[in-house]
Amino acid sequence: MQDRLADVKAQVQAALDEAMAHLPEGELTDAMRYACIGGKRLRAFLVLESARLHGIADADALPVAAAVEALHAYSLVHDDLPAMDDDDLRRGLPTVHVQWSEATAILAGDALQTLAFGLLAGAAAIAPDRRLALIQAFADSVGARGMVWGQALDIAAEEAVEPLDIVAVKRLQSAKTGALIVFSAVSGAIMSGEDTDAMTDYARAVGLAFQIQDDILDVTGNEEDTGKRIHKDSDANKATFVSLLGLDGAEDKARKLVRSAEAALDPYGEAAGNLRQLARYVVERAS
């Protein structure tokens, strides 16, 4: 899996570079490129592995993989803004508003969202009706009933008097980080016109396990490995899977989710080996 992940990283970075190669030079484009540096590229990995499982070649699915990473980059730039989570460190580098300005960070995020939709619309190897289905599923996943809604719930939770309960934290996670992970994982099935149920089950479990591990790393990790500020949530007395389930309970829950994610891949047999490994990696990672 690590070889495949390295290969995905290289392909996606090349696709993002190409997509931004002919933009007007200036702070805006610099900030967009900067925001797209690094990252684990797990979403792109999900797209390309989902595509492969459904008979779609990397080259044909690459614009979709680049689109999810551009969208993810935009979400991080906006989430890091002072009016939002107010983070100064991301992927081991100063956040965009620290490096340039709040205005540039807002605009770079805006333009990265646009870029993501442009990449999907230009995915010429995917039949037009399926490309449109992808764009609609993407819009559903990242908008006012998906990722942005999740971020709004997160902001609201910070201002609430009572910490969230486990049901509310799961709902928040499912929107804020889960929806784009699910889109990434089902994208191959949408591209091939096949059923999305198994990949949805897989991705929901992986997405939740991913967030639980993030909460665990916020407590047990270090800034060198994670490339971002830690102890933020615990210091803010924020409801997390660790605060709600305890460290052991959270680790146990994450392990169960990994087994359930692996089981969801049964219909794909041996071919889904990389995705099974990814599910395990998600809870074993230190960054």
Next chain:
Amino acid sequence: MQDRLADVKAQVQAALDEAMAHLPEGELTDAMRYACIGGKRLRAFLVLESARLHGIADADALPVAAAVEALHAYSLVHDDLPAMDDDDLRRGLPTVHVQWSEATAILAGDALQTLAFGLLAGAAAIAPDRRLALIQAFADSVGARGMVWGQALDIAAEEAVEPLDIVAVKRLQSAKTGALIVFSAVSGAIMSGEDTDAMTDYARAVGLAFQIQDDILDVTGNEEDTGKRIHKDSDANKATFVSLLGLDGAEDKARKLVRSAEAALDPYGEAAGNLRQLARYVVERAS
């Protein structure tokens, strides 16, 4: 034209209400709806008139008209943020970040951009390949080489020591407000698969005239009519068409552009009467 504009307003508001009817209730959705209230709906008018001229019925083009207005609303919400133009009044109402918070304004703008692309992708009456062409043209118009680039140029100009010259101000306007106006005007031709040249010429002239009139109103208008703060640009010693050409020069230039916009519509004959009237209205309006 005023009857048609009133009809367009009603249709577009209904389409936007419908598109936001099933979103989760909360501040985010409230702020999105609030941002979509009012406005002149000139861009939606351009879409529906362009569609009509190219044989596309209102009902078929309506999602496109709603998409450009959702996109325009997002751009206003983000432009009004404290880190950007820092405006507290828009369309006669408190701006979104004043009414709620900066975080809600950032997120509502983000989700309105997503909504715009979702509306385009769901424009079921438009053939899939043409819908994709629309989405690509839209992404080009509103992203890092279009509207967002124009806003970045505008922010940079405010921080520059020397005011912009006329060439730079035109380039800025052509990106910041011109690109979405051009998209709106050519959308009917894209939907019908016809040539976009005449509508592009028309819209470039109208877009520039619109901005010149905005600059004129910033000097000669009042807040009651315009629904926004005026004398902002002149007080900030910002280069505008009025500061560069003088009030008479700006009015003269706007009138010339209107004649050139009307001439560009010659291939459409009498059928383009509403668009000719719109060109004249753009420089006669007081708000």
